[in-house]
Amino acid sequence: MTVTDWLASTFGTAVILSALIGGFWRIIIDHITVSVKSKYDKELATHVDELRHKTDLALKDFEREAHERSIKLTGVFTPQREVIENTYAKILALHNSLEEFSVGIFGDDPATKSNVVSEAFKEFAAYYYPKAIYLPESTVSKVALLTRAADRLARNLNQTRILNRQETQSHNETLSINKLMEKRPELEREVGDSFKAVIDEFQSILGVKAIVKN
Numbered sequence: 001m002t003v004t005d006w007l008a009s010t011f012g013t014a015v016i017l018s019a020l021i022g023g024f025w026r027i028i029i030d031h032i033t034v035s036v037k038s039k040y041d042k043e044l045a046t047h048v049d050e051l052r053h054k055t056d057l058a059l060k061d062f063e064r065e066a067h068e069r070s071i072k073l074t075g076v077f078t079p080q081r082e083v084i085e086n087t088y089a090k091i092l093a094l095h096n097s098l099e100e101f102s103v104g105i106f107g108d109d110p111a112t113k114s115n116v117v118s119e120a121f122k123e124f125a126a127y128y129y130p131k132a133i134y135l136p137e138s139t140v141s142k143v144a145l146l147t148r149a150a151d152r153l154a155r156n157l158n159q160t161r162i163l164n165r166q167e168t169q170s171h172n173e174t175l176s177i178n179k180l181m182e183k184r185p186e187l188e189r190e191v192g193d194s195f196k197a198v199i200d201e202f203q204s205i206l207g208v209k210a211i212v213k214n
Contacts (some may be wrong), residue, residue, distance in 0.1 A: 004176055012086040024153070024177045043105065046058045054115075060150060065130060073100060079131075079134055080134040080205070081206065083131045083132075083134045084135070084202045084205060084206060085134060086127060086131075087124075087127070087128050087131070087135075087143070087202075088198075088199070088202055089196065090120070090124040090127055090128060091118045091125055091143070091146060091198060093123070093124075094117070094120040094121060094124055094150055095150070095191065095195050097113070097117045097119075098117055098150060098153055098154060098157075098191060100113055100116070101113040101114060101116070101154070101157050102115050102153070102157060102184065102188065105123050105157055105160055105164070106164060110157075110161045110164075110183045111161065111165075114154075114157070114158055117125045117157075118152050118154075121150075121154070121172055123148075124147070135205075136205070138201065139198075139201045139202070139205065142197050142198050143198055143199050144193070145197070146191070146194035146195055146197070146198050148192045149187065149190040149192050150189050152190070152195075153188060153190070153191050154186070156183060156187055157184070158174075159180055159202060160180045160181065160184075163176055163180075206209050206212075
């Protein structure tokens with residue numbers, strides 16, 4: 001065998017072995033790839049199933065909680081609406097009695113008008129304070145501002161009434177009446193503004209659009 005034949009034989013054998021080894025590795029790599037892909041697909045499918053199951057449970061919990069909240073809100077809103085309606089009637093009566101007292105402060109019988117205001121305060125307090133728990137904190141605050149403003153106006157009117165009922169007035173008493181009368185428009189504005197704020201709050205809770213007056 002010549003050197004040329006030996007080299008040709010050796011090279012041919014190497015090529016064949018290389019081809020066999022390359023094919024063998026391709027088979028192994030393909031097998032590993034298929035195996036890994038199959039395992040990944042199974043794990044992905046399992047993960048998707050678990051995620052879908054958890055999502056279904058979460059949706060059921062959300063629907064249940066939403067239903068429970070709806071029942072609670074319905075249970076609260078019904079008495080809340082009644083409280084708003086009745087409270088509005090009480091503060092409207094109080095507001096009207098203060099207006100009549102203010103207009104008739106120097107009339108024939110201001111004492112009777114003063115008593116009407118006192119009764120309106122009592123009826124409001126007797127109804128409202130046990131029911132205030134149904135109203136939001138912001139609403140309670142606005143009602144409190146209204147009642148304080150109404151109380152200041154009522155005190156002003158009563159002080160004016162007491163000083164004015166005397167047949168003879170001293171100079172200081174006359175000055176006091178004048179100061180009270182000068183202060184009254186400001187107090188009346190406070191009552192009016194607070195009254196409107198409460199009405200707006202009530203309408204907001206009830207979902208009623210406020211009437212805009214030109």
